[in-house]
Amino acid sequence: MTDKQARWQNATVVECFDVAEGVKRIVVAPEHPQPARPGEHLDVLVTLSDGRTDERSYSIAGASPSGDRLAVSVSKPHASRGGSAFMRSLSPGDTLRITQPLQDFPLRVGAPSYVLLAGGVGITAIRGMASTLKRLGADYVLHYVGATRDRMAYLPQLEERHGDRLISHVTSEHGRMSVAQLVATVPANAELYMCGPIRLMEEIRRTWEREGRDITALRYETFGNSGWFEPTPFEVTIPRLGVTVTVGEGESMLEALENAGVDMMYDCRRGECGLCEVKILGLEGTVDHRDVFYSERQKSPNTKMCCCVSRVTGEPGHSVGQAKVIIEVT
């Protein structure tokens, strides 16, 4: 539930340090503290490499009870929309603009049991939920998936806090986790909360649906910043308007079109509402559908895409001219 409007405020960076290989924890002191609840995130005004500013969402990785210290975790900037480099460049004493904690991923109190699933830096959002469930004495299991131990942030702390309730899946040690097996172990009355790379979440979602599970018991949020492919530049053309622009790897197709002066319609900017839909008239390359608006049936023919998050990519090592999409807009 989005229960509040974002109010922007200044915050001062208090601490920055690595919590795992490639994962930096940034602690900020907001000007107007307020307590943070599990699943909440901050919107942050980031400066992109070309000097433009934009908003990015980061899950809250930890907070003091009064909310006068808020932590986010930021991973290395592959497959992100360009905000991570800015965040990782911060050092103590820097100021930035943030919102108060915002809730789009609420933990429901009172479910008979819970399964939490974190992939990589997705542990950021899930960790607070696990702590709350432990405090409430709830029945829960926490699955934590990572490539190697040293890339899994907060692993020792989680082991100490959650004991047997933590199940870690370290790919380098145990091989790839079986999603089918994981879904099969979720009790019928449980709610599954997940946060992680889109490939993992998509696989869970498909398995969940295939098994006929209650779709409302599968909880996740997407910031639209994770795709099936690395973001690479591609070209977009709107013949009717005579517009052709290149979408850089650090920006979205929606942003590139807006910058080119196209009057675009949108709302959520994270692949949920479908308002930014564009019709695909021609395609060279592959559409990297990163939204949760379309069903699989709607995605596969590549006749339309949500331009706020979805991208086009070519073969590895392709040039910009080899990844192209011709579209029509509303």
Place this chain on the structure above:
Amino acid sequence: MTVEASSTHTAKLLTYPMNAWYVAAWDYEVTAKGILARTVAGRPLALYRTGDGRPVALADACWHRLAPLSQGKLIGNEEIQCPYHGLRYNSAGRCTGMPAQETINPSATVASFPVVDRYRYVWVWLGEPTLANPDDIPDMHQMSSDEWAGDGETIYAPCNYQLVLDNLMDLTHEEFVHSSSIGQEELSQSEFNVTHDEKSVTVTRWMKNINPPPFWLKNMRDKFPGFEGKVDRWQIIHYYYPSTICIDVGVAKAGTGAPEGDRSQGVNGYVMNTISPERDRSCHYYWAFMRNYRLDSQLITTQLRNGVHGVFGEDEVMLKAQQEAIDANPDYEFYSLNIDAGGMWVRRILERALAAEGRGAASPATGKPAS
């Protein structure tokens, strides 16, 4: 003008804590056949029951364009459908159907508040859900006990909820407001004792060897036909956070040991009151009168309910007039009397709860009703 919490003045419009259990409705008002719209602590709610009888309290505003869900309809075992564009939600407040698309936006939810059936009421928690503990629901066990019988009603009071708490914490007003039923001059002449802890306040008053007022003489005669004579009368007011007041009341034949604990020669009632703020200047005041004698008499149940209905009607008139006078005199303050000790401890408890939530105690007193 704004009355600050730090002022030495007593807040005229006390705001309400959110981390608290409030009654949303009588149990019978919440059904699986329709949706009840009611605002509690400033939050409009759509209240209903699932097919298996579980109460549900959803925010009464569709995620999409905030149309009131309470004007929609119930579908299947637990779903509610928005009257405007047909979005459906389950009892957890999660969207289960959206028009004209094949998927459901995972962000599409409405708040589903913790809700509990207890003591003939449906209680709701509107604050931080991870703090909701049903053990903190105020003790109103007389409402659902085999040893007590009775019934009650709801008053819609056009005043700040704290004015009702003030009213119930100091019963000297009975002498003036309820002179024909329960009032008597000994009320304001007798001593009272106040105790408190973190979440409760108790005010005890005994009036010994007095003539019973009409209401109590009638009750004595229900149990002791033809009773005449003096009584010892008690009023023991129990306040429980945030806004429940259960008053142990009764009279016994004078000198038969009631003050020492032997109430066998008397009649005992419990006035059950729980007040749910609606907005700054309105509240739902749920009350019942319970008794522990002649439990099987519907005649007495009805007579007592009607009698208290009349008494509380007199309070309602006063509370409305008081709120209007407060609003008409925004530049005047509240001053206190010694008899306000109980009510002032209640304010202290509420103000501390509000401070813990990071909120000031006083609503802005603009002099104009907010709604």
